[in-house]
Amino acid sequence: MSTGHAGVDTRGDSSAGARAYAHQFDSAEHQHGTAQLGMWVFIAQEILFFGGLFLAYTVYRFMYPEAFAQASRHLDIVLGGFNTVVLIGSSLTMAIAVHGAQLGKRWMQVIFLLLTIFLGCVFLGVKAIEYGHKFHEHLVPGPNFRFDGDAGHAQIFFSLYFVMTGLHALHMVIGIAILGVLVWQAARGAYGRAYYSPVELTGLYWHFVDIIWIFLFPLLYLIGRH
Amino acid sequence: MSVEAHSSDHIAPIKLYLAVFAALMALTATTIWVAFIDLGELNALAAVAIAVVKATLVILFFMHVKYSSKLTWLVVASGFLFLTILLALTMADVVSRGWLGTPGG
Known part of the structure; x- marks a missing residue:
């Protein structure tokens, strides 16, 4: 290895003639495809990471269906449904931001990345309000837990509720931080038609977090409603 | 290496x-509506089925898997395959545990 990565210019567009990829790749497409594949391997791992919690949920719901149904009725369908719309909306704005990057439209990227961040923050704000309600209603597992019914097993439901939605919210906080960096970079013109891998990969992550919520909403909020 | 660099990537229209x-959105409304109808055991199945359809739409279109390489399909499928193994084998144990009764009891 000599003086750095000669000819490496990950900024793409600006450098006609210069290589727009690192030296271990055959082409820019090769580099982009490798980055995509790496992200998908990470997401496959994330599926199993959340999978353990979905398994715990399935086992306990099978064992205590009545307690789960009673406990689920204490969740707020209006707030949960609103958040579902907000989060799927943020996936739409994210997809459009990636579209903007693919076409090399700088301000389209910036505006839709900012919209995605905004919707992500709305989701987290509503989640914080919901958590607040649960604290006031003594529905947080622990010594102050109060529940009219099968309290012991309802605590299992609420433990799963807080861990699953909490881990999901943590993923969103990380996603919003990454989106913040992307906005900054995109505004500087870092991404264009020749190089937009970071925007696309962040999009994959964001959509994955959306998918987790698509399962969490019916499984946590919508049982025992009829 | 400029405009053509990612010509292999499919650019889907905003429409x-x-x-x-x-x-x-329609499926979200459906899942809420179905939850308020008494289908007995089928309620849980309906909720999961609708969520699977929604997730598939996100994966195919928002995440561009419809236009991705076979290798990407393989990685996505392997993630769900192992999730299925995790759920199916564990639940096979949990569900059948009481079937044979307690030895000596």
């Missing part, structure tokens, strides 16, 4: 994204 979003 498609809007159509997928509309479908996801």
Whole structure:
């Protein structure tokens, strides 16, 4: 290895003639495809990471269906449904931001990345309000837990509720931080038609977090409603 | 290495994204509506089935898997395959545990 990565210019567009990829790749497409594949391997791992919690949920719901149904009725369908719309909306704005990057439209990227961040923050704000309600209603597992019914097993439901939605919210906080960096970079013109891998990969992550919520909403909020 | 660099990537039209979003909204409304109808055991199945359809739409279109390489398909499928193994084998144990009774009891 000599003086750095000669000819490496990950900024793409600006450098006609210069290589727009690192030296271990055959082409820019090769580099982009490798980055995509790496992200998908990470997401496959994330599926199993959340999978353990979905398994715990399935086992306990099978064992205590009545307690789960009673406990689920204490969740707020209006707030949960609103958040579902907000989060799927943020996936739409994210997809459009990636579209903007693919076409090399700088301000389209910036505006839709900012919209995605905004919707992500709305989701987290509503989640914080919901958590607040649960604290006031003594529905947080622990010594102050109060529940009219099968309290012991309802605590299992609420433990799963807080861990699953909490881990999901943590993923969103990380996603919003990454989106913040992307906005900054995109505004500087870092991404264009020749190089937009970071925007696309962040999009994959964001959509994955959306998918987790698509399962969490019916499984946590919508049982025992009829 | 400029404009053509990612010619292999499919660029989906925004109309498609809007159509997928509309479908996801319709399915969200459906899942809430179905939850208030008494289908007995089928309620849980309906909720999961609708969520699977929604997730599939997100994966195919928002995440561009429909236009991705076979290798990407393989990685996505392997993630769900191992999730299925995790759920199916554990539940096979949990569900059948009481079937044979307690030895000596």
